[in-house]
Amino acid sequence: MSYILGISAFYHDSAAAIIHNGNIIAAAQEERFSRKKHDSGFPKNAVNFVLDFAKISLSEVDHIVFYEKPFLKFERLLETYVAFAPKGFASFSKAMPIWLREKLFQKKMIMDYLKDHDKNFKDENKILFSEHHLSHAASAFYPSPFEKAVILTADGVGEWATTTVAIGDKNKLEIKKELHFPHSLGLLYSAFTYYTGFKVNSGEYKLMGLAPYGKPKYIEQILNNLIDLKEDGTFMLDQQYFNYSTGLTMTNHHFDKLFGQPPRKPDTERITQFHMDIASSIQKVTEKIMLMLAKSLSEEYNMPNLCLAGGVALNCVANGKILKEKIFENIWVQPAAGDAGGSLGAALAYWHIDLNKDRFNSTKDSMQGSYLGSHFSDDEIKTTLNEIGAEFTEMSEDEIIEKTANEISNEKAIGWFQGRMEFGPRALGNRSILGDPRSDKMQKNLNLKVKFRESFRPFAPSVLKEEVSDWFELSADSPYMLFVADIKKEKTQEMSDDEKKLFGIDLLNIKRSEIPAVTHVDYSARIQTVYKETNNKYYKLIKKFKEITNCPVLINTSFNIRGEPIVNTPKDAFNCFMGTELDILVIGNCYLEKNKQNINLKKDYKNKFELD
């Protein structure tokens, strides 16, 4: 009997995960509880949740593993400041007080926080530290369905490493090589996120979504000036264009001069064709680097399986390209590929590497569909709904599936709240907003009236696993919405000559396929394949929708508005339902219609969350 608690915190996307004898029991991000997007504080609520779910107290936990090594990170900071001195004094003078007061003493800090959970917790020796990229690699390999695999991790920066290659074999995991700060693919992408006026560490998705509206005009400029890219996909960034090592911005005036404009000011400047072309260019460069890395690793190690993690692994367009090129036979991406997943990886790394414990079933995906978060019983749901004065009808599961599928086909926007919350940034059918992908107006309506976000942003399709290859150019599993593939040619609609002349956001208004709401302007889609083994109720809902419409696809977008963390509790779901133009809310087997609710329960929701 051994419980290991993994924690990631103090940078962004804090989270906690608990494993028992190597089995993943629960994992959740702090933001879902604190309602603060990308919350970086100590994950006290997430720790409480995972301990409650495992039905243990903190004193019963055998080891607590933090996902990175603070001393090593401090070493990188000092060396960087020394290397760039006297440049960087402003950043240095802001960083050092934080480090000298708190971050250098992280073990004590963690100990103090943990004592708040359990006064009886006294054993400081239980607190251990993993390396940032080892945590990512472990989170990608151990839950994967592969006995042996090459593991590629890439993100902004951990301690020193920004990109690592590891080899996993049964319960062994060994990092073979690393690229070090300041040469980072994640930071390169973030530099362009900043330059196009989006928030670093959260707006990268928007940049990726914007890319298909542009033309990759600036590829040569990027490759000839910013990056020295080698044949094996390794690279160095020319630091004269960047400011992240020593300053408080990502790019500098050399960067502005290279592309001819200063960074976009998000509050006052609109997104123009220039920003779309920039987005398209950096996306293509990222794909090129990832493909080159994947090819060189395949040639060097000659293994059929690839695992991916780190923030760059959330670039599902690049992942889709690696899959399409068939460089590896199989690819598995950790659904919580960002820092939140580091909590899980840290715990798994300690169990398998330090304690040398075997994997139970190394040929099966052990993430349980990533449904590792909080769960509410029927009684808890009904009690909450009664307390807040909601009008609802309780139905049987079959009734609720039939009624919901019918309403989706009537172009209603549905809040769908079921089972355990997802771990990772994507909603996978348990905390989702659902809609009819065949509808012409659904993308615009959901973006503007429900999600309150930019109209250019695409929606993703959920599709029954056995139907995926009839609708998309994809035959592999994509359970975590981390691969992009094209819509099947026979489902697309040819553009007229007039339509072909359109560019930029105007492309959005063209009906491009039988499922326009989930077809991006380049005929691609970010696909989630749905399985009855991991989410039977969602599977049955899509199946019923197919019976009604002959379409086994639904729009699936996260249950939140712009800037809000995905809903966690029935109360969060009800508040979001009342604050937006969602038509129907389904929580468990409780069915709520907007027009039957007390109008006084409507809240000003849109302004409650800071825009991301």
Next chain:
Amino acid sequence: MSFLIEFYKFMMARKKFWLLPILIFLLIFGGFVVVTQGTAVAPFIYTIF
């Protein structure tokens, strides 16, 4: 005390002894900065720390 032991082990493992005088200097003089600055304001755009 445990911090010092762990930091000593870290220095022995990494063998970057030239960082030690910088750290000692920072701990002594940085103490003033810590004392005089009320709250640590997180940098506006992006941090590497």
